[in-house]
Amino acid sequence: MKKTLLLPTDFSLKSLQLLKSVLQAHKSIEDYRILMVHGFYPSDSIRDLLFFSKAKQIDELTTPEFREGFKILQNKFNLHDQDIQLDLFSGINRNAFQQYLEVNEIEKVYLNQGSFQAIHSQSFDLTPYVLKSKVPFTWVELEPNMRESEGKIASILLHSATIN
Amino acid sequence: MIKRPTGTITLFMMPFVTLIGLFSVFIYYTVSSYSESYLFQLLEARAHKVARENLDELSSKRSAPFQSNLSEKLPHEKDYFIPVNAQLNTTVESTKIGVRPEFLTEVIQKGAAEEVTLRYLYKGIVHDTPHGQYIVITAGENFFEKNHTETLFKTLFFTLGAAFLLLLYIAVFYSKNIYKPISSIIEKVKNVGSENLHLRLDETNSNQELNALTQTFNDMLDRIETSFETQNNFISNASHELRTPLTAIIGEADVALAKPRKLEDYVDSLKIILHQAEKLDDKTKALLFLAQTGFSGKTMKFEKVRIDQLLWDVKETLERLNSKNKIFLDTELLPDNPLKLKVNGNVQLLHLAFSNILSNGCKYSDFNTVFLSIGASDDNVYIAIKDTGIGIPENEIKYIYDPFFRASNTKNYEGYGIGLPLTRNIIRMHHGKLVVSSTENEGTLVQITLPSWKPNA
Numbered sequence: 001m002k003k004t005l006l007l008p009t010d011f012s013l014k015s016l017q018l019l020k021s022v023l024q025a026h027k028s029i030e031d032y033r034i035l036m037v038h039g040f041y042p043s044d045s046i047r048d049l050l051f052f053s054k055a056k057q058i059d060e061l062t063t064p065e066f067r068e069g070f071k072i073l074q075n076k077f078n079l080h081d082q083d084i085q086l087d088l089f090s091g092i093n094r095n096a097f098q099q100y101l102e103v104n105e106i107e108k109v110y111l112n113q114g115s116f117q118a119i120h121s122q123s124f125d126l127t128p129y130v131l132k133s134k135v136p137f138t139w140v141e142l143e144p145n146m147r148e149s150e151g152k153i154a155s156i157l158l159h160s161a162t163i164n
Numbered sequence: 165m166i167k168r169p170t171g172t173i174t175l176f177m178m179p180f181v182t183l184i185g186l187f188s189v190f191i192y193y194t195v196s197s198y199s200e201s202y203l204f205q206l207l208e209a210r211a212h213k214v215a216r217e218n219l220d221e222l223s224s225k226r227s228a229p230f231q232s233n234l235s236e237k238l239p240h241e242k243d244y245f246i247p248v249n250a251q252l253n254t255t256v257e258s259t260k261i262g263v264r265p266e267f268l269t270e271v272i273q274k275g276a277a278e279e280v281t282l283r284y285l286y287k288g289i290v291h292d293t294p295h296g297q298y299i300v301i302t303a304g305e306n307f308f309e310k311n312h313t314e315t316l317f318k319t320l321f322f323t324l325g326a327a328f329l330l331l332l333y334i335a336v337f338y339s340k341n342i343y344k345p346i347s348s349i350i351e352k353v354k355n356v357g358s359e360n361l362h363l364r365l366d367e368t369n370s371n372q373e374l375n376a377l378t379q380t381f382n383d384m385l386d387r388i389e390t391s392f393e394t395q396n397n398f399i400s401n402a403s404h405e406l407r408t409p410l411t412a413i414i415g416e417a418d419v420a421l422a423k424p425r426k427l428e429d430y431v432d433s434l435k436i437i438l439h440q441a442e443k444l445d446d447k448t449k450a451l452l453f454l455a456q457t458g459f460s461g462k463t464m465k466f467e468k469v470r471i472d473q474l475l476w477d478v479k480e481t482l483e484r485l486n487s488k489n490k491i492f493l494d495t496e497l498l499p500d501n502p503l504k505l506k507v508n509g510n511v512q513l514l515h516l517a518f519s520n521i522l523s524n525g526c527k528y529s530d531f532n533t534v535f536l537s538i539g540a541s542d543d544n545v546y547i548a549i550k551d552t553g554i555g556i557p558e559n560e561i562k563y564i565y566d567p568f569f570r571a572s573n574t575k576n577y578e579g580y581g582i583g584l585p586l587t588r589n590i591i592r593m594h595h596g597k598l599v600v601s602s603t604e605n606e607g608t609l610v611q612i613t614l615p616s617w618k619p620n621a
Contacts, residue, residue, distance in 0.1 A: 024496070071541035078500035152599065154548035154611040157497055157537035 002033045002083075003107040006135075008126035009036040009086075010116050011062045016069045016156050017142050018112045023077050033083050035104060039124040040088045058086050061120055069156045089126065097129040109137040172343075176335040177328075184327050188320040195316060199308035200285065204278055206238060207287035207302045214243045215291040215300040240284075240305035248272060248290070248297040261286075261301060271299050280306070345374050353381060361389040394566055401568030405447055405580060409440040416440070450582040453516075454567060454589065468617050469509045471545050472498060472538055478518045479536070482526065489526040494537040504540040506617040509594045517590040520583040521549055521610050527577055529553030529607070540616065549610040556602040564600060573604065 007022060009015035019036065023029055038061065042052060062070075074084060091097055109130050116125040130137050143159055246257050246268070258265040263279050263286055270277040271288035279286040288301045349365060356363045364385060365378040420433040472495075479491045499505065507514075525534040529551040539546045556564060556571050563569045565588050568581040584600075591598040596614040 020497075068541040068544060068546075069539075071543075072497060072499070072539035072546065075499035075501065075504055075540055075542070076497045152548075152601070152609075152611050153539070153546050153613075154537075154550070154609055157494070157539050157546060157548040158535060158550055158609075 002031055004033045004035055004105050006101070006104070006106045006109045006130075007034065007036045008109070008111065008116075008130060009038050010123065010125075011038055011066050011119055012115075012117060013065060013069055013151065013153070013155050014115050014142060015112055016066065016073060017159050018110060018140055019070075020073055020156060021140055021142070022110050023073060029077055029079070030083075033085075034079075035085055035087055035106070037087045037089045037126060039126045039129075040090055040120070041092075041122045041124065042090050043122070054088055057088060061123075062086075065151065065153055069153050072153070072156065094129060094132055097126070098133055101133055101135050106135050109133075109135055111137055111139050113139055113141045115142075172339040173332070173335040176338070177331050180331050181328060184324055188324055192316060192320060196308060196313070199312070200280070200306075203285050203304055203306070203308070204287055207285060207304050208276070208289065210238060210241065210304075211243075211287055211289045211300045211302040212291075214302065215245070215289070215298065218243070219245060219291060219293045219295075219298055219300075238302075238304045239307060242284075242303040244299075244301040244303075246299040246301070247295075248299060261303070263301075268299060271301075282306070283310070345371065349374070349378060349381070356385065358392070361385065361392060397569075398567050401581075402451065405568055406444065409444040409447075412440045413437050413444075447580055447582075450580060450586070454582055454586050466508050466510055468506050469511055469514060470502065471505050471507055471547065471614070472502075474511065474514055475518060475536060475538065475547070478515055478522060481515075482519055482522055485523075486526070488531040489523070490531060490533040491522055491526070492533050492535050494535060497537060497539040499540045504542070504616060505538070505545060507545055507594065507596075507614045508617045509614070513590045513593065517587040518547075520587045521612075524579075524583060525549055525551035525553065525608065525610075527553075527579070528555075528574070543616060545614045545616050547612040547614070549612070550607060552607040555604040555606055555608050556600070557604050561600070561602060 005022060005026075007015065007019055009018075015036070019034070022034070026032055038058075040057070040061070042049060070086075073079075089097065089100055091100060111127060111130060116127060118124070244261050246252065254265045254268040258268050262281065262284070267277055267279045267286065267288065271290060276287075276289045279288070283306060284303045285306050286301055286303045288299055291298045291300045352363070352365050364382050367375050367378045367382070416433050416436050420430060475493060479493055482489045482491060522534060522536065526532075530553070532552050535548075535550040537548045537550075539548075554573050557573060560569075560571045564571070565585050566581075567585045570579060570581040588598050591612060591614070594614055596612060599611045599613075600608065601611075602608040
């Protein structure tokens, strides 16, 4: 049985650095499944909900750089699509999040130290939910980026953090 | 002003005029055929009526045509009754009525027939009475032909004429308004020459397409201006760069020849001359390479290249060349599948490009460690090179690809300013991307993206 790790993400290259650090920290990464979750309130409009597709929405929220970076990491660790997934969480309260954690059998949550940036007006930060949940979590402090690598794939290539 | 756009006007008007003309013809024929068939219906009804009134009620056997006095007659209606018997002579009867003899025969054969002459419409039917069969013929004046044709013609012609004039007006108006901005653009573009490349078209047209056109023109002018400037800079820089060692050689030789000297002095002079000549050789070689890569890559052989191997090679070569060079190759993100690291390229050129960037990194960071990292997605190979050197001043970063340009903080380092433009040419030839970002005194980051090798490409 694979253990599942949860990484709240804002679909930025920073969160890929977090993913890289987590992947590096687990030597036998084959035993884990990783879920990168983005908080996203679905639209109120019935028509939007009718045509709502998670994959399409994720595609819309991510940048080409993020997708390329994600692929780099996937290629590096030879992870299959089912072992590392992007997901949206659309619950509105703590219980919903707790349920989400239980359904996905989350072992542990890795949090990126205070860098959440809403990429969409319907995005929200999952950190408060994680802090109040019953699942163990770890703060990961990423080394500050060089100004030059901001927004570039090079930032994933060059930076990482060590997780104890 | 350009030639009057008659072409557009005709092009614009032709379909409309044709369409309206066709409509007129169609209306004319429909109306005339409708009124004719309507009249025939009336005539048939009248024929039945007069036959019943005259033949059924009156028992007389008059065979001569007679004018009935009934009140509901059509205008200029005439009725004829011809008994069908052995004495019937169609030729005589038909001349009396004024129709063709075949008409009467047709009536007898088919029971009903129609005939159109210039003035009258004839409807003939066969009517059965107790005294035998009769041919009943009603004739009515072709009042449409007589009264309405002219009016209809007039109306249609008037409409056609009015539509033509209106269309002409609209066409002229439109073509004028459409061509006015275009001709003004043409005027302005004609004015732009090599001596006033800074001129730009103003993008104030209300028309979006035309704005896009002027925008395109302006962008093109931007590019032309930049390449003109680059060219000019290149020539002045190149001549300057080539002249510096030449001046040194000439000066040294001059001094040596000024008076007889000792043998050691000559050796010293020749050493200096040799050194300068070597410099000159280096520069011309680099220039030649730059020119070659700047042109088409026809002579280049492209093959599968494994980027990580290539980079190990580069690292080894550079560290052998100068033992102070320190390069850290980060294999952390090397993909599991080596296939993803293959790009379609020329080994020598890529080797040159990477060694250029890496040696720059070593040189300008005073031989601090240069970090090199590789990663591969499904479509691209990414290479990041980071040094902690002197960096590039922010306002000079846009000139770094100009040949012979050297940043203002590079005075203490040797170089000709050809490496980076050469590298960019090489990366371009491989359809890749080269991005340089830097902060002065902190370091420089170079990110290179190369499309990975595809089996079918």
